[in-house]
Amino acid sequence: MRGFFLVMGFFIISLILLLDSVNDTSLSEESFNHTQSADIKKIDVSDLAYDIDSNPFNISYTKWTEKWWQWAYSIPWDTNPSYDDSGKYCDKNQNGPVWFLTLAYQHSVKRICNIPENTALLMTLLNSECSLAEFPFLKNQELGVCAKSMQDHVIGGNASINGIQIPNIQIYRIQSDVFNFTLPENNILDLPPQTTQAISDGNWLFLKPLPIGKYELKLKGNIQTMTENETNTSIDKYREFAGPIGWNYTTTYMLTVK
Template sequence: MPIVPRPFIAALALLLAGCAAAAPQPTPVGAETTAGAEPLSDQDLQARWWTWAASSPENRNPVVDDTGQWCAENQPRDVWFFAGTFGGTVDRRCEVPAGRPLAGPALNLASTSDACARFMEDAKGSVALDGRLVELRRIAPVAIAYQAARGNVVGQREGRVTGQGCGLWAWIPPLTPGEHELVVDGESGSFRTSARYVLTVRAAD
């Protein structure tokens, strides 16, 4: 996200699935989830995710967070966003509300059309839920607009930001109650990021 000053948010990226001798085949979720809301459009998904990522300062931002203590920060009510890092590997423990679909990028960028095109040429990534690969949506550059808060970590001025969004994105229907593992990995050029989430879903009251 060269709309940002760091390697990651200069391309805000997320995951890169670990290497295994016999890699699992991508699958659109499965028995570990329940029926969920329809996926957002390419524009809405990216615009809302970037608004979320740019909604809090560095000392409490879920993208910078390396433990999961800020997972719930500014989460919307109809979807639960996850993120990678600005580069490097993290382990996060988070609680996810029941009945909420999950969405996030394995790798993404918000910049110009040309920058997105170059970024996507080398973009690789994966999202794995409980050891099973989730099918990713490859989004080519598309016009987006999002809101950035004062002091945001993506390096944007406060207010409305416009640009081109692209990346490898996952949409996961609501998870069943219990504990789940979500592994997000991504790379493009020399940039690499990896985030492992241990997610606890509480049964609805």
């Protein structure tokens, strides 16, 4: 009988600790949301994004998109921010005046992320890339055709900050030059480690540094998956890769700039 009461006592204590842990997590998120609603900044979105012909921090917009891909592919699957539901890896391999943000690849997510002051943010709304690692039968000049054939199936996208829509996001489509990226062990393409060449084509959003404060950033892109009835032979050999996962989900970032 004494053993029974000891077991029951341990069970009750464990249950109390578990409930306290759940409450602490809920209170933490509630506290963040309350602080955000109290401190949220109304900002002028008309001059929030860099133009695609600009050179942020003396580097071309195009080169920054290439750096985004190099960053995204350099991080192993288990700590890659693209597959992070909470935001705990949002600072992974981030340095310099620009941080990179990614969309959710499997389902809609809400991520909490702290951003250093005076840091610009480059993110994809929708983007594609074709590399020699994925398409070894292509020639370099065909990589751009491949990426464009995927990106042409974008049917829309939107972005908002603090509930305010960022206008004219359709103008931020850009194709890169040929660039290199390196895949580590356990990479998100599930390919052998290697350095390869690629061209990307995508719709981007490149935000200028935000003032200190809290922000809710929402991103979503839509893509129309190709059907078996399509007859455009120029994309036939790219069909296997033409419907990447993750393009019809909403990604929410709860950002604190400090």
